[in-house]
Amino acid sequence: MSNTATENEHDPLIPHGHKQTGRVGDRVFRGFASGAGIFVLVIMGAIGAFLVWKSIPSLQADSTNFFTTTEWFPDDNPAVFGIAALLFGTVISAAIAMVLALPVGIGIALFIAFYAPRPVASTLAFITDLLAAVPSIIFGLWGLAVLMPNMQGTAQWLNDYLGWIPIFSNSLGIYSKSLFIAGVVLAIMVLPTVSAVTREVFIQVPSAHIEGALALGATRWEMVRMAVFPFARPGMISAAMLGLGRALGETIAVALILSAAFTINWHITEPGGNSFAANIALKWNEAGPIGLSALIASGLVLFLITLAVNMLARWIVSRRKDFSGAN
Amino acid sequence: MAKRIDVSDLDIYYSKFLAVEGVTFSVEPRTVTAFIGPSGCGKSTVLRTLNRMHEVIPGAYVNGKVLLDGENIYDADVDPVNVRRTIGMVFQRPNPFPTMSIYENVIAGLKLERTKGVKRDKASMDAVVEKSLRGANLWEEVKDRLNRPGSGLSGGQQQRLCIARAIAVEPQVLLMDEPCSALDPISTLAIEDLIEDLKERYTIVIVTHNMQQAARVSSTTAFFNLAGIGQPGRMVEMGPTAKIFSTPTEKATEDYVSGRFG
Incomplete structure (x- = not known):
């Protein structure tokens, strides 16, 4: 593992021990597979970012402790x-x-x-x-x-x-x-x-x-x-x-x-x-x-x-x- | 503690399919008996009826008797679980429990319900583990890593671990279903040496595809073959190993051991 790992250091997406071949099918498949893998990460990150971004206004407006309060009147003033x-x-x-x-x-x-x-x-x-x-x-x-x-x-x-x-x-x-x-x-x-x-x-x-x-x-x-x-x-x-x-x-x-x-x-x-x-x-x-x-x-x-x-x-x-x- | 086995008129079925027909033979205590014959002729099937492992397969059953020191293990009031406790088995591929350490593998059989009544402290467990691993010629190789997983050993060591596991419960009979077929020649030699030692204490029945192995380890050999294409398997001939490999009675046996077919 260790010796092949160094060969692939330039590209962590290539599995250990598998050098990229020049064949078109391999390249297309590799691109598709790594694209799918990246896509999942992007979606997860996007969901997390959306949730954080959208929740900031209410967390700033909350006048009580968000974790310990048992009430739900966010649209009151103060919230x-x-x-x-x-x-x-x-x-x-x-x-x-x-x-x-x-x-x-x-x-x-x-x-x-x-x-x-x-x-x-x-x-x-x-x-x-x-x-x-x-x-x-x-x-x-x-x-x-x-x-x-x-x-x-x-x-x-x-x-x-x-x-x-x-x-x-x-x-x-x-x-x-x-x-x-x-x-x-x-x-x-x-x-x-x-x-x-x-x-x-x-x-x-x-x-x-x-x-x-x-x-x-x-x-x-x-x-x-x-x-x-x-x-x-x-x-x-x-x-x-x-x-x-x-x-x-x-x-x-x-x-x-x-x-x-x-x-x-x-x-x-x-x-x-x-x-x-x-x-x-x-x-x-x-x-x-x-x-x-x-x-x-x-x-x-x-x-x-x-x-x-x-x-x-x-x-x-x-x-x-x-x-x-x-x- | 070794017992004799007497099988009479045993027919073995998988649902409606008659796999082996009319097998009758005896195995003397403290001997090694080898089953040889071409693939698919029912050697392993017969072996698995000797500890009622055959019926683990859905729909499988037998007609006939298997006497262990005179007691029929197929009597209606006999619990197959108790039969298997008395008759140990080693399989074709080494099958140590992968989630258990070497130590736990050896004592796996001792932890079962029926043996719990016997109070065992740590020291006596340790003693059983050492005795069984020594009995399986594995102690020196694993004594410093008893808490490592059994699956980390080599194939030959794993098979000897399985033998240690089988003898830890002190069975009367040890059945071996092609125990060396997945092993390299050196590991095979280690197992064959072990069989030589084990026969002083146990009755051993071994299925093997390797005729040289049968000739090396056994005192009695039984030759199995199909009665014909599409017909059930049967025991063609059984006798002293030297005779089966030199001057067998049946033509079919001679053809097989001389390599003319099979």
Whole structure:
């Protein structure tokens, strides 16, 4: 690597060990490939720059702390707004979604990949893939009309029996339009993503490792823990991150379900709460100039959060590279 | 701790396809038995029925008996998981678990549920690792890097690591499915020397494409062939290795070992 790297120092875009040939096809393809790569970076940079540029006026106008304020009156004079409640609602609803969707999604993927008879497996895989194609407005309406009335009992049960855990206690006796319901709807929305991606990585686990574990006398579940999970771990993390990305950014389903309130309420089964995306959708049409800028500023925070989530995922995946199975 | 194997009238199926028909043979304890024959004649398939790995493939099943010291491993009340615990297996391509260190690979079998009842402290685990790696002639090469990934070793070292992993659980029988086919000649020699040592403690059955290898390591050799094109595989002849390679009873065996076909 080191000696070829020096040859290419003049042009970092040429992969190590590949000198540019004079052939037209190679040059065209190289130009196209590096152009596509640069284009992605430019788009990302442009989005970031747009968000920063457009949010500056509101951040200058904000008379309170942008990060700790739980109110949203950007068009008042002086402007009073902050993202604390949005951040809380977004993170909590996404966290509820992941807590519910990860075990179930991985369970579905395991069942399809290792337990189900072949015809059942392919049918189930097809159905979970279909679920991924359902538009989010449908999930939102379904969550509002069907899930919410039917989830009251569950939320009440959580209060009655697990109420000693602060987040499950509900002193209002009203269980609808809560972060909990929003989290459950989000969980169902990210479930197909999680299960489809983990299924793909489970199927790629080399049969040599699976047979090696079984030949040692492992049960099926022991085989899964010994050979499948370690190999599939980076893929499972990517699946979780993809799901988390969708849960964090989901707009319409959350906007329909939550009764938008700028509060930080740890009692997740009580009504109220808000999220970045839902707030932008609900407030955009009625916002004044500073209001629009404030919404863009909140979008910038969401953008940074998803970037951070993805970078964290990359870091986790690369931490034990030696043991990744790629060598 | 080595046990004998008696196979009688074994028919092996993949769904409706009869792959191997009417196999009957016995393997004495503490011997090396080699399975030879052309590709696709069912050697590996027969080997995989001896520890019930055959049925891991969807739709695969067998008719007939495989007795391990008189007990049929295909009886309805026998758990295949327990069979595989008793009969170890080494595969064609080295398959150490890539996410585990050398140390973890060796003790992988000891960490399974049925062996957890036996209380093992760090010292006894260390002892098992050293004993198994010494047993696989790998200790001197890896003793200073037990916490490095097993996949960082050379192919031959990886295969010996897999053998160490198999013998760490102290099986009764060791099955080897072309264990040297992915290795260079020097690594192959190391494995063959190891088989020589291992047969003092284990009953070994080895599938090999390499007839010189069969002649070098085994005391008994079985020759497999297809009964005809499109017909199931069968065991043509089994006998002392010296006899199979010099004066076999069957014409087909003689043609194969003398290189006239296959």
